[in-house]
Amino acid sequence: MTDQATTTRQDWISDQEVRWCPGCGDYSILAAVQLLLPELDVKPENMVFISGIGCAARFPYYMETYGMHSIHGRAPAVASGIAMANPDLDVWVVGGDGDMLSIGGNHLIHALRRNINMVILLFNNQIYGLTKGQYSPTSEVGKVTKSTPFGSVDHPFNPISLALGADATFVARTHDMDRKHMMEIFRRAHSHTGAAFVEIYQNCNVFNDGAFSEITSKQNRSSMLIPLEHGKPVRFGDKLEKGVVIGDEGARIVDVADVGEDALHVHDEGNTNPGIAFMLSRLADSPHEPTPIGVFRHVHRPEYAEAARHQLVEAQERQGPGDLQALLHSRPTWEVT
Amino acid sequence: MPDTVLRPPREIERVIIRFAGDSGDGMQLTGDRFTSASALFGNDVVTLPEYPAEIRAPAGSLAGVSAFQVQISEQPISTPGDAPNVLVAMNPAALRVNIEALERGGVIIVNVDSFEDRNLEKAGYDDNPLEDNSLDGYVVYEVPMSSLTRKACGQLGVKPRDAERSKNFFALGLISWMYTRPIDPTLDFINDRFEGNERVIEANTAAFRAGYNFGVTTELFEYKYTVKPAELPAGTYTNITGNTALAWGIVAAGVQAGLPVLLGSYPITPASDILHELSRHKNFGIRTMQAEDEIAGIGAALGASFAGQLGFTTTSGPGLALKSEAMGLAVSVELPLVIIDIQRGGPSTGLPTKTEAADLLMAMYGRHGESPVPVVAAHSPSHCFWATIEAARIALKYRTPVLLLSDGYLANGTEPWRLPTATELPDISVAFTTSPNHTDDDGNDTFWPYKRDHNLARPWAIPGTPGLMHRVGGLEKEDGTGNVSYDSQNHEHMVRTRAAKIAGIAADIAEIEVEGDVDADLLVLGWGSTLGAIATAVDRALDDGRRVARAHVDHINPFPRNLGDLLSRYEKILVPEMNLGQLSKLVRAEFLVDAQSLTKVSGQPFTALEIEEAIEEVLGD
Numbered sequence: 001m002t003d004q005a006t007t008t009r010q011d012w013i014s015d016q017e018v019r020w021c022p023g024c025g026d027y028s029i030l031a032a033v034q035l036l037l038p039e040l041d042v043k044p045e046n047m048v049f050i051s052g053i054g055c056a057a058r059f060p061y062y063m064e065t066y067g068m069h070s071i072h073g074r075a076p077a078v079a080s081g082i083a084m085a086n087p088d089l090d091v092w093v094v095g096g097d098g099d100m101l102s103i104g105g106n107h108l109i110h111a112l113r114r115n116i117n118m119v120i121l122l123f124n125n126q127i128y129g130l131t132k133g134q135y136s137p138t139s140e141v142g143k144v145t146k147s148t149p150f151g152s153v154d155h156p157f158n159p160i161s162l163a164l165g166a167d168a169t170f171v172a173r174t175h176d177m178d179r180k181h182m183m184e185i186f187r188r189a190h191s192h193t194g195a196a197f198v199e200i201y202q203n204c205n206v207f208n209d210g211a212f213s214e215i216t217s218k219q220n221r222s223s224m225l226i227p228l229e230h231g232k233p234v235r236f237g238d239k240l241e242k243g244v245v246i247g248d249e250g251a252r253i254v255d256v257a258d259v260g261e262d263a264l265h266v267h268d269e270g271n272t273n274p275g276i277a278f279m280l281s282r283l284a285d286s287p288h289e290p291t292p293i294g295v296f297r298h299v300h301r302p303e304y305a306e307a308a309r310h311q312l313v314e315a316q317e318r319q320g321p322g323d324l325q326a327l328l329h330s331r332p333t334w335e336v337t
Numbered sequence: 338m339p340d341t342v343l344r345p346p347r348e349i350e351r352v353i354i355r356f357a358g359d360s361g362d363g364m365q366l367t368g369d370r371f372t373s374a375s376a377l378f379g380n381d382v383v384t385l386p387e388y389p390a391e392i393r394a395p396a397g398s399l400a401g402v403s404a405f406q407v408q409i410s411e412q413p414i415s416t417p418g419d420a421p422n423v424l425v426a427m428n429p430a431a432l433r434v435n436i437e438a439l440e441r442g443g444v445i446i447v448n449v450d451s452f453e454d455r456n457l458e459k460a461g462y463d464d465n466p467l468e469d470n471s472l473d474g475y476v477v478y479e480v481p482m483s484s485l486t487r488k489a490c491g492q493l494g495v496k497p498r499d500a501e502r503s504k505n506f507f508a509l510g511l512i513s514w515m516y517t518r519p520i521d522p523t524l525d526f527i528n529d530r531f532e533g534n535e536r537v538i539e540a541n542t543a544a545f546r547a548g549y550n551f552g553v554t555t556e557l558f559e560y561k562y563t564v565k566p567a568e569l570p571a572g573t574y575t576n577i578t579g580n581t582a583l584a585w586g587i588v589a590a591g592v593q594a595g596l597p598v599l600l601g602s603y604p605i606t607p608a609s610d611i612l613h614e615l616s617r618h619k620n621f622g623i624r625t626m627q628a629e630d631e632i633a634g635i636g637a638a639l640g641a642s643f644a645g646q647l648g649f650t651t652t653s654g655p656g657l658a659l660k661s662e663a664m665g666l667a668v669s670v671e672l673p674l675v676i677i678d679i680q681r682g683g684p685s686t687g688l689p690t691k692t693e694a695a696d697l698l699m700a701m702y703g704r705h706g707e708s709p710v711p712v713v714a715a716h717s718p719s720h721c722f723w724a725t726i727e728a729a730r731i732a733l734k735y736r737t738p739v740l741l742l743s744d745g746y747l748a749n750g751t752e753p754w755r756l757p758t759a760t761e762l763p764d765i766s767v768a769f770t771t772s773p774n775h776t777d778d779d780g781n782d783t784f785w786p787y788k789r790d791h792n793l794a795r796p797w798a799i800p801g802t803p804g805l806m807h808r809v810g811g812l813e814k815e816d817g818t819g820n821v822s823y824d825s826q827n828h829e830h831m832v833r834t835r836a837a838k839i840a841g842i843a844a845d846i847a848e849i850e851v852e853g854d855v856d857a858d859l860l861v862l863g864w865g866s867t868l869g870a871i872a873t874a875v876d877r878a879l880d881d882g883r884r885v886a887r888a889h890v891d892h893i894n895p896f897p898r899n900l901g902d903l904l905s906r907y908e909k910i911l912v913p914e915m916n917l918g919q920l921s922k923l924v925r926a927e928f929l930v931d932a933q934s935l936t937k938v939s940g941q942p943f944t945a946l947e948i949e950e951a952i953e954e955v956l957g958d
Contacts, residue, residue: 014808016820016821043803044806045800045801045802045803045804045805045806046800046801047800048644048800049808050640053811060808060810061808061810061821063808064806065806066643066800066806066807066808067807067808067809067810068640068643068670068808068809068810069808069809069810069811069812070636070639070666070810070811071662071663071665071666071811072662074632074633074636074663077601077628077629077632077633077636077637077640078636078637078639078640078643079640080626080633080636080637080640081599081601081626081636081637081638081639081640081641081642081643081644081648082640082641082643082644082800083640084599084624084626084637084640084641085597085599085624085640085641085644085645085646086644086645086800086801088801089644089800089801106629106630106633107629107632107633107636110628110629110633308624308626311619312619312620312622312623312624314619315618315619315620316619316620316622318620319620320620321620321621322588322592322618322620322621322622322623324588324589324592324759324762325758325759327585327588327618327621328575328585328756328757329573329575329756331575331576331577331581332373332376332377332522332575332576333573333574333575333756334376334377334378334379334573334574334575335572335573335574336379336566336569336570336571336572336573336574336755337571
């Protein structure tokens with residue numbers, strides 16, 4: 001390895017056998033990350049992958065980087081400590097919908113609102129895989145699983161809406177069937193300063209096969225995925241015949257021919273008001289209708305760890321470097337002779 | 338102003354004073370100021386603050402009574418005293434709640450202005466106790482503190498309602514006169530504390546002086562008293578609470594380890610003051626993170642430790658329960674981490690502002706699986722400083738989470754502390770691993786994250802170190818390589834190795850020492866904040882000619898290596914604890930000795946008398 005940080009995909013692959021089920025969407029996400037990293041100016045020793053519990057949480061074992069497979073739901077908390085301790089580290093958090101939205105929902109929203117420097121990859125497969133097939137906080141109402149034989153009555157989270165509600169500064173969605181799109185989104189998430197939240201629609205071919213195929217299969221993509229591109233009108237369809245307009249009642253899909261090109265919403269991911277991004281996140285209730293992908297929001301806000309570090313520097317300038325002897329004598333003292 | 342009490346002050350060896358009033362009356366501040374002035378005067382002092390869990394319970398109610406007890410002495414002391422000699426009661430409720438504790442024939446100084454119908458009713462008095470002879474046998478002084486304070490402040494143009502707030506300074510002034518305390522430290526304090534608010538400085542100063550002068554000019558009091566400075570070991574002293582000492586211990590641990598500190602913490606009584614104090618010392622490179630919950634607090638601290646900092650998390654019982662799973666992770670990934678539990682009354686929310694020491698078994702065993710952690714206990718406010726450094730030393734050297742136990746009594750209680758010099762502090766630094774530590778079968782240098790040293794500690798290689806990339810986690814790991822392993826023999830080996838690592842720390846901690854009559858029949862064995870009461874009780878019993886010894890364990894896991902031998906030398910063992918017998922269970926199980934429990938779970942620390950009586954009972958005639 002040279003100082004130029006030139007690496008190959010092989011440099012990022014650990015010696016551990018990957019043990020996801022054959023055909024799992026996790027493989028393609030792992031490949032996208034391992035293919036992207038050689039393109040970035042990063043060194044393996046500065047990369048840290050932190051996970052909680054679940055199938056996705058095995059991810060760190062397969063990366064030739066530093067890593068911790070922590071406990072269920074707590075990865076953003078552990079990662080926060082690492083990001084605070086050393087700003088030179090590139091901290092990535094990996095977890096599934098159960099890990100990050102159910103047991104760990106609290107840590108996720110607080111990492112996002114603090115805007116602490118890390119990339120958060122949410123593998124959303126709308127099911128509990130490791131515990132063999134119970135419904136998850138993103139499963140649709142009516143989902144029949146081992147724990148809901150008569151159908152789930154739980155209303156699901158929309159992870160993008162949730163992240164926007166937590167005032168996340170970078171919010172994006174991609175899916176496991178499009179490596180190029182994943183790599184591009186991951187690249188942008190990595191370059192963001194602050195917490196970057198990426199929802200990845202990921203197929204669990206054992207317990208929830210085809211959950212996203214209506215929108216992510218090659219033949220359906222052009223008509224069912226709505227690409228969000230900064231500064232461009234939001235359009236989709238084989239012939240870009242569909243578009244999105246923002247009205248009083250929110251975002252809605254229209255035929256471009258009906259409204260005219262000029263009426264289409266032009267995507268502005270830098271809009272400091274998250275309202276329109278939120279409307280876009282509500283375009284689809286489930287992956288059975290046209291669904292936006294890409295970067296919903298990308299704004300700048302002071303990063304937490306840097307702000308905390310800044311206070312240390314300020315304190316040293318104001319109080320001088322820490323002097324233990326002086327601290328011990330900082331309250332009223334008296335002498336006994 | 339000439340003193341109408343012309344006699345010289347009577348010298349007394351010690352006095353125990355309890356200031357009591359409504360939680361809005363500023364009794365904690367009053368007690369703290371009296372303590373500080375006495376400490377600066379050179380007395381030995383020990384305090385017991387006691388306040389309700391509600392921020393402001395209804396004014397005048399029994400639930401809203403806040404009290405502060407202090408013992409000042411010309412002899413070294415180790416408790417806030419058993420029964421107060423003097424009770425300052427600012428209202429009827431304060432009198433009613435505290436009268437029982439007062440010694441027979443003790444002095445009661447009441448703010449007579451507050452003994453009117455409404456307050457008497459709120460306190461549940463059918464008749465005014467100042468008029469119905471129920472206080473016969475006590476020496477009662479009725480002082481119109483409210484009206485005199487209003488009068489003193491009124492001259493400054495302060496509104497009566499605002500003036501009323503200064504009446505605690507009137508009480509402080511009066512008691513300062515009564516016990517011949519220097520007044521300058523309090524006047525300086527008023528100026529510092531209320532800097533920028535001239536009106537408040539003037540009002541409090543006027544009230545304080547009015548109280549002092551009331552003692553000087555009235556003939557109400559026959560005597561004033563003085564307590565000579567104590568003969569303490571030479572040195573520079575400060576008066577310190579356990580929580581401040583503990584926070585400074587965290588600062589010192591970082592300095593002595595040469596590592597930045599990260600404290601991950603969620604506010605909880607009575608531990609929050611540690612977070613407050615540490616957050617003021619960022620110039621030491623200390624990061625304090627007020628986390629979203631208890632779990633995030635320990636999670637962030639563990640993350641910081643993984644990244645090469647010294648991670649701490651502070652909490653009380655309910656928070657410790659929430660941190661259990663993360664502690665198990667820390668046991669598994671074998672990283673340094675100090676978890677600090679300031680115990681309070683439980684279970685559940687329990688008694689947030691009252692003391693108890695009932696988390697010992699949770700500290701020992703409160704995790705799933707075989708999950709041993711070293712347990713260190715602080716035994717006095719100033720010892721919190723040393724115990725914190727010791728906990729950090731063990732955590733760093735053995736790459737393990739360490740549980741440090743304190744309690745509400747130590748946290749808020751104070752004692753004079755002879756300040757150490759920097760050279761008295763141990764070097765607790767450890768080295769990170771920066772190069773491969775293993776050669777594989779093909780002759781290549783490689784890094785094995787679970788290849789242990791002679792202490793069974795694993796290497797600490799931190800992110801950012803080239804070539805040593807590795808993964809840790811909560812899944813069982815293969816010995817040496819640290820790779821995930823479900824192999825049954827490997828698991829058995831790893832469980833036993835983790836246990837052996839912690840047990841082996843016994844060789845690295847001080848032996849326990851016996852005080853008192855070494856050849857006695859009875860040993861009083863204590864841990865934690867009971868030290869002061871036990872020491873006082875045993876000293877008194879020895880003075881009475883009783884044959885009794887005592888020993889105190891600061892390391893509870895592992896126990897000091899000589900503890901078993903020591904216990905076997907005594908026919909009888911008495912274990913006073915602020916729980917239902919947790920240490921006694923441990924020593925009975927570990928050493929098969931017939932330890933007898935003396936238990937107390939009233940939210941109050943032991944008095945020396947209670948332990949003395951138990952000693953008498955065990956020894957018989």
